[in-house]
Amino acid sequence: SQQGEEDPQALSIQEGENATMNCSYKTSINNLQWYRQNSGRGLVHLILIRSNEREKHSGRLRVTLDTSKKSSSLLITASRAADTASYFCATDGNDYKLSFGAGTTVTVRA
Amino acid sequence: DAGVTQSPTHLIKTRGQQVTLRCSPISGHKSVSWYQQVLGQGPQFIFQYYEKEERGRGNFPDRFSARQFPNYSSELNVNALLLGDSALYLCASSVDGNQPQHFGDGTRLSIL
Numbered sequence: 001s002q003q004g005e006e007d008p009q010a011l012s013i014q015e016g017e018n019a020t021m022n023c024s025y026k027t028s029i030n031n032l033q034w035y036r037q038n039s040g041r042g043l044v045h046l047i048l049i050r051s052n053e054r055e056k057h058s059g060r061l062r063v064t065l066d067t068s069k070k071s072s073s074l075l076i077t078a079s080r081a082a083d084t085a086s087y088f089c090a091t092d093g094n095d096y097k098l099s100f101g102a103g104t105t106v107t108v109r110a
Numbered sequence: 111d112a113g114v115t116q117s118p119t120h121l122i123k124t125r126g127q128q129v130t131l132r133c134s135p136i137s138g139h140k141s142v143s144w145y146q147q148v149l150g151q152g153p154q155f156i157f158q159y160y161e162k163e164e165r166g167r168g169n170f171p172d173r174f175s176a177r178q179f180p181n182y183s184s185e186l187n188v189n190a191l192l193l194g195d196s197a198l199y200l201c202a203s204s205v206d207g208n209q210p211q212h213f214g215d216g217t218r219l220s221i222l
Contacts, residue, residue, distance in 0.1 A: 004152075031209050042114070042200055042213040043153070088152050096207045097143070097166050100152030 004089045004101030012107045019076040021104040023089030024069075030092050032065055034074050037086045037103070046074075046087075079108045112136070114203050114214035122220045123191050131186045131217045135203030141165075142184040143211060144176060145200040153200055159184055160207045188219075196221045 004025045013019050023032070031050050035043040049056045049065045049072070056063045062075040076083055086105045090098040115134045123129050135142050141160040145153035155168040159178035178184045182203075188195055198218050202211035 033210060035213075040198075040218075042215040043202075045210040045212065048210050090152075092209055095166055096141075096158050096160075097155040097168065098145075098153070098202075098209075098211065099155065100145075102150070102152050 004091055004099060006087070006089060006101040006104040008104060009102070010105045010107070012109060013079055014109050015079060015081060017079055019079050019083070019106055019108075021074050021087055021106070023072045023074070023101055025072075025089070025091050025099075025101075026070065027091075027093060029067075030094065032063075032072050033090045033092075033098070034061075034063060034072075035088045035090060035100075037088065039085075043088065076106075079106075081108050081110055084108045114201055114212055116199075116201050116214040116217050118217060119215070120218045120220075122222060124222050125191055125193060127191050128187065128189045129191060129219060131188075131199050131201075131219070133184045133186070133201030133203075133214060135182050135184070135201075136212055139203035139205055139212070140182055141204045141207035142178055142182065143202045143204075143207075144184070144186045145202065146170075147198040147200055147216070149197070156186070158207060165207060191221050193221050195219065 033048045034046045086103040088103045143158040144156040147153040157176045158166040162178045173189045198216040200216045202213045204211045
């Protein structure tokens with residue numbers, strides 16, 4: 001079973017616009033991470049936010065975490081064609097495994 | 111430095127056969143995890159190994175097994191293949207099993 005659920009399932013935006021996607025999860029976590037996957041490739045780690053953090057930035061990425069609502073959001077600012085990919089949130093508890101959602105597919109139109 | 115490498119990249123098998131997938135972690139990483147990703151879904155955890163010991167196992171049948179070698183590389187074995195085993199199998203490594211994990215490009219397994 002999947003721990004996280006991303007919303008929306010798919011997103012289409014114009015180059016230069018911002019993209020926001022959300023993730024909800026069910027059980028308590030140590031960390032929440034966001035990964036990117038280009039078609040047919042492996043996952044690339046984007047950012048990790050710990051359960052005691054509320055917001056984190058990395059380049060054009062901004063992640064928020066609300067543990068009371070068991071939710072997180074990923075914002076990509078000033079999107080580029082190269083940002084076209086699927087984005088997954090993943091949570092980990094005390095058992096070392098990552099639990100992924102089903103992902104958000106982002107298409108950036110030129 | 112080389113990233114996580116997996117072999118083969120693609121594999122076609124028939125139902126009932128057995129398959130072995132291989133993974134070499136990033137140099138210095140002692141932990142390897144395996145995930146199954148069915149088309150259109152997120153990855154599902156299969157195993158984690160650390161220092162050659164199984165540390166965690168996901169909700170997969172006993173047809174799935176794995177091992178880790180002294181050089182920290184790993185193999186995933188799947189017996190009695192079913193059509194539903196068709197998926198992208200991803201290997202991830204980390205220093206000690208904690209986060210973040212670094213993923214390879216996967217092995218695409220197709221069952222006919």
